[in-house]
Amino acid sequence: MTNIAILGFGTVGSGVAQVLTDNREIIRQRIASNYSIKYILDLRDFPDSPFADLITHDFDRIIHDPDVTVVAEMMGGSHPAYEFTKACLEAGKSVVSSNKEVVANFGPELLATAKTNHVSYLFEASVGGGIPIITTLGQDLAANRILSVSGILNGTTNYILTRMEQDGMAFADALADAQSLGYAERNPSADIQGLDAARKIAILAAMAYGKMIPVESVLTEGIAEITKDDIILAKELGFTLKLIGHATCEDGKLLAMVTPRFVPQASPLAGVNDVFNAVLVRADMLGDSMYYGRGAGKLPTASAVCADILSVIRNSGSSPMPDWADASEDELMPLEDYACRNCFIFSGKDFRAEKYFEPQKLSCDGELTAAVSPRMTEKDAMRIEQEADPLFVKRFRILD
Amino acid sequence: MTNIAILGFGTVGSGVAQVLTDNREIIRQRIASNYSIKYILDLRDFPDSPFADLITHDFDRIIHDPDVTVVAEMMGGSHPAYEFTKACLEAGKSVVSSNKEVVANFGPELLATAKTNHVSYLFEASVGGGIPIITTLGQDLAANRILSVSGILNGTTNYILTRMEQDGMAFADALADAQSLGYAERNPSADIQGLDAARKIAILAAMAYGKMIPVESVLTEGIAEITKDDIILAKELGFTLKLIGHATCEDGKLLAMVTPRFVPQASPLAGVNDVFNAVLVRADMLGDSMYYGRGAGKLPTASAVCADILSVIRNSGSSPMPDWADASEDELMPLEDYACRNCFIFSGKDFRAEKYFEPQKLSCDGELTAAVSPRMTEKDAMRIEQEADPLFVKRFRILD
Numbered sequence: 001m002t003n004i005a006i007l008g009f010g011t012v013g014s015g016v017a018q019v020l021t022d023n024r025e026i027i028r029q030r031i032a033s034n035y036s037i038k039y040i041l042d043l044r045d046f047p048d049s050p051f052a053d054l055i056t057h058d059f060d061r062i063i064h065d066p067d068v069t070v071v072a073e074m075m076g077g078s079h080p081a082y083e084f085t086k087a088c089l090e091a092g093k094s095v096v097s098s099n100k101e102v103v104a105n106f107g108p109e110l111l112a113t114a115k116t117n118h119v120s121y122l123f124e125a126s127v128g129g130g131i132p133i134i135t136t137l138g139q140d141l142a143a144n145r146i147l148s149v150s151g152i153l154n155g156t157t158n159y160i161l162t163r164m165e166q167d168g169m170a171f172a173d174a175l176a177d178a179q180s181l182g183y184a185e186r187n188p189s190a191d192i193q194g195l196d197a198a199r200k201i202a203i204l205a206a207m208a209y210g211k212m213i214p215v216e217s218v219l220t221e222g223i224a225e226i227t228k229d230d231i232i233l234a235k236e237l238g239f240t241l242k243l244i245g246h247a248t249c250e251d252g253k254l255l256a257m258v259t260p261r262f263v264p265q266a267s268p269l270a271g272v273n274d275v276f277n278a279v280l281v282r283a284d285m286l287g288d289s290m291y292y293g294r295g296a297g298k299l300p301t302a303s304a305v306c307a308d309i310l311s312v313i314r315n316s317g318s319s320p321m322p323d324w325a326d327a328s329e330d331e332l333m334p335l336e337d338y339a340c341r342n343c344f345i346f347s348g349k350d351f352r353a354e355k356y357f358e359p360q361k362l363s364c365d366g367e368l369t370a371a372v373s374p375r376m377t378e379k380d381a382m383r384i385e386q387e388a389d390p391l392f393v394k395r396f397r398i399l400d
Numbered sequence: 401m402t403n404i405a406i407l408g409f410g411t412v413g414s415g416v417a418q419v420l421t422d423n424r425e426i427i428r429q430r431i432a433s434n435y436s437i438k439y440i441l442d443l444r445d446f447p448d449s450p451f452a453d454l455i456t457h458d459f460d461r462i463i464h465d466p467d468v469t470v471v472a473e474m475m476g477g478s479h480p481a482y483e484f485t486k487a488c489l490e491a492g493k494s495v496v497s498s499n500k501e502v503v504a505n506f507g508p509e510l511l512a513t514a515k516t517n518h519v520s521y522l523f524e525a526s527v528g529g530g531i532p533i534i535t536t537l538g539q540d541l542a543a544n545r546i547l548s549v550s551g552i553l554n555g556t557t558n559y560i561l562t563r564m565e566q567d568g569m570a571f572a573d574a575l576a577d578a579q580s581l582g583y584a585e586r587n588p589s590a591d592i593q594g595l596d597a598a599r600k601i602a603i604l605a606a607m608a609y610g611k612m613i614p615v616e617s618v619l620t621e622g623i624a625e626i627t628k629d630d631i632i633l634a635k636e637l638g639f640t641l642k643l644i645g646h647a648t649c650e651d652g653k654l655l656a657m658v659t660p661r662f663v664p665q666a667s668p669l670a671g672v673n674d675v676f677n678a679v680l681v682r683a684d685m686l687g688d689s690m691y692y693g694r695g696a697g698k699l700p701t702a703s704a705v706c707a708d709i710l711s712v713i714r715n716s717g718s719s720p721m722p723d724w725a726d727a728s729e730d731e732l733m734p735l736e737d738y739a740c741r742n743c744f745i746f747s748g749k750d751f752r753a754e755k756y757f758e759p760q761k762l763s764c765d766g767e768l769t770a771a772v773s774p775r776m777t778e779k780d781a782m783r784i785e786q787e788a789d790p791l792f793v794k795r796f797r798i799l800d
Contacts, residue, residue: 019543019685029610030542030722124540130686132532132540139714140524140532142430143419143706210429268692271671285419285703286530289693292668293686303686306543314720323432 008075009042015302096308098125104199108324122308130300131293137207144283146208155275156191193222194258201245211327219257253333336379341398408475409442415702496708498525504599508724522708530700531693537607544683546608555675556591593622594658601645611727619657653733736779741798
């Protein structure tokens, strides 16, 4: 019998309690073992919940109870989630987490602490909600060198872009729509400005390359400046505009970025719509593979937290874990070295893109000229932007 | 140091040797452990191969070598692959396999043998090539009740259907094209008639429900009868025609089938083209998730075999495994109880589908009438087919 403690009885925490209870029979069969939720830590009381009796406000009860061997941390925010996680690991309890902020900020340290104490620190639910992308990178693709990871990692922004594309909505209207449906928070800036996706791509980069890039070093652009015209132009040129988290490593230099990108319509990412998330992994042996599903929500996220809990139980606390180090300054790729295809947009029809590169596609409507470039470095792309000034309007990177 | 034996040095076997060699450094880091290929069993010699020295024709050398703890079986066919697998497990060696025929025919017995002998029997590569769908169902979705599994499980037939759809080719021309590119074998019947996909959906059903359906009990239809007109009609009605393996379980009754189906264009399966495979899993907590990638080929399949080898090494031979029983006759759903939407095609324009059901979509071109029905049982669908005789032409099930 494994005793579990839940930290945080919000949306995900209550989902975990529900999944472990509703599917108890089928789970017990699969793991050939039994479990029980012993404590639920929250500041609030929940007198009407079927779990009311398990609520405690006192973390010390959990940390000092030797019966509790698995702790599920779903508090959100860095503090005190980080301190509680560290204390649990040091007390010899495995921790599973949906908290991307803690994983992105303290992942290497917490993994090392877990290792030292012969317990597990798992965080499948921190990226992509219920999509099993962490296990996939850590275990299923373990024989591959990862060439790149590209994902639609934020459901709110993907919903907004889908509404703008499919229904011709303006950004503000699509945002209001997302808020009215509960897909966007009242203060949506962490989603809209790309910070949520930046934390997630940093975690995926660490899974792929073993080094954690500081979130401040992730080039992060949101979608607040995206217009209907950008989306129409993308379509005209054979692309779909998506907010893409992208990580790669070349010659030992890591790069992670979150930017609106033009995705070729034949890419499996192009058809990922509404609140769905998907991660496309390019690996040397497997080639391209993609993982698609609900990137947020109570039960999908709880599904991933529970998978980690079951992994800890099955492996008696020693589930496979990655080794992460913090990426040092000289392991980061300077942005100017990053290369991809680009779509440049210039005002008017007079800018001669041919002077700079052989355009692969060109669109001129009198007011704007859009030119798709071959693969070029950021350095070259920025040089073109400068030389075209004041005709240069904007540039979208292309995901190939 | 783990010593590995490879059984079968064909396409996949040589791929496994290559992956383990080429990516040795990165793999060693990830699993924090070293390994070596000690034997490669094959009837042939490979004097020009870098692995020539490891070739043996004598299985007894492997089975009697206590240093060998992991055996990768990639021989194909049921015999002697089954006997070798059983002998290795009984000798206390873990076995990983890409051999869907052995898994589909002897899976429950071999899993039990592995369990008795405290070793692992893993077969990620038996379905979906390099796509990690076996681990996903067995571990990542372990907290979910699986409602259905639906997949494009055969790259050859998906390539043919894609050419027919995108280039307007006839079936025979698309097949010849696939053969010229090496995507289809000279005798392509196991692919074309759906047998390959039937074995794979039986394995996925066992992962989802714990019961192995005999392949003879999987309703299996191929694509040899599919015409360009079927594909055009599907498109007109908002669908894409795909060969779909589908498994479900209702009230304890299991059903698995491989049939050409109309897939709604908004489904993530609709955009899976060429030789790519994908599996869509519908689960009670996670909702819909999809796993996409290369379902065949030397290195993608080797990637999955190697993932299993690394799992065995990391878990010292006790990787998580499912418990399977053979499904008994009364655990199988009678086909007539299965329910889905259907597209009925009648000759002429005189058949009044409205007499039988409220059509959700209707297409009449004078020569044919196509009517999309609401969800109905096979029993009701077959009654309509009979009553419409001789006007009834064919029926496609719809995947919702």
